[in-house]
Amino acid sequence: MNDNEKKVIIIGAAAVAVVAIAIAIYLYCEHERDKKRIAELEEDKLKLILDSLKHNSSLSEEVKRQLEKMIDQFNNVDKKISNELAQALQFFQIGKVEDAIRDLVKIIEHLLTAHYENDSKFKTWLKEKKAKFDLHNLLTFCKEEGKISEIEFRFYLAIKTIRNKEVHTIDLNLDGYLNASGLIAAIGAILKIASIVYPNKQKNLG
Numbered sequence: 001m002n003d004n005e006k007k008v009i010i011i012g013a014a015a016v017a018v019v020a021i022a023i024a025i026y027l028y029c030e031h032e033r034d035k036k037r038i039a040e041l042e043e044d045k046l047k048l049i050l051d052s053l054k055h056n057s058s059l060s061e062e063v064k065r066q067l068e069k070m071i072d073q074f075n076n077v078d079k080k081i082s083n084e085l086a087q088a089l090q091f092f093q094i095g096k097v098e099d100a101i102r103d104l105v106k107i108i109e110h111l112l113t114a115h116y117e118n119d120s121k122f123k124t125w126l127k128e129k130k131a132k133f134d135l136h137n138l139l140t141f142c143k144e145e146g147k148i149s150e151i152e153f154r155f156y157l158a159i160k161t162i163r164n165k166e167v168h169t170i171d172l173n174l175d176g177y178l179n180a181s182g183l184i185a186a187i188g189a190i191l192k193i194a195s196i197v198y199p200n201k202q203k204n205l206g
Helices: 003-054 059-075 079-093 097-116 120-129 135-144 150-168 176-197 199-205
Strands: none
Touching: 059 079, 059 176, 079 097, 079 176, 097 135, 097 150, 097 176, 120 135, 135 150, 150 176, 176 199
16 A cells, blocks of 8 residues: 555544544534423423413412312222321412412322332432432432423422421512412322322312
8 A cells, every 4th residue: 555545544534534523523513502492391381371370360279179079089098198187288278378388289298208218219319419318309210210201390399499498588579470379380290190199089189
């Protein structure tokens, strides 16, 4: 092989490497753009839902009806949950919505704890992450298992934040639409997670 042939091979190899790098960069940029688009779409959905809640004045009776229905449903599944729901309903009826949300989030934590407290995979995951057994990590692992979606995870973290603020803030008062969205997200979370924890009791929770 003469020098000219070697140069051709080297130039050809270099050209292939440049093209490969260019394709890799392009694909990476496209992947990052797709992630950004998905995140923007998810944020848009959240904004639309919150906006509709802000302008809906008929939610109060529906929330009350749902809570009353759930009290009865859970009475045959888990009486602790039924009692906590009854307390949340009392808070809701006297206008202490943040307290009601706090109690509903307690139910979410109770359900997830029952589901994962003896789960070896979750215990291993906590050790690997050097993480605490708390609601945030319970929700995170539940999402990583694919049992709740990214959107659900975000909503559940939001109501967890309301719970935390209510516990540590004197006379916490949120805007009405935030309270409404928090109540609906919490009710939905309880029903969703209960279906995971009690898969054989769907008829009672339907």
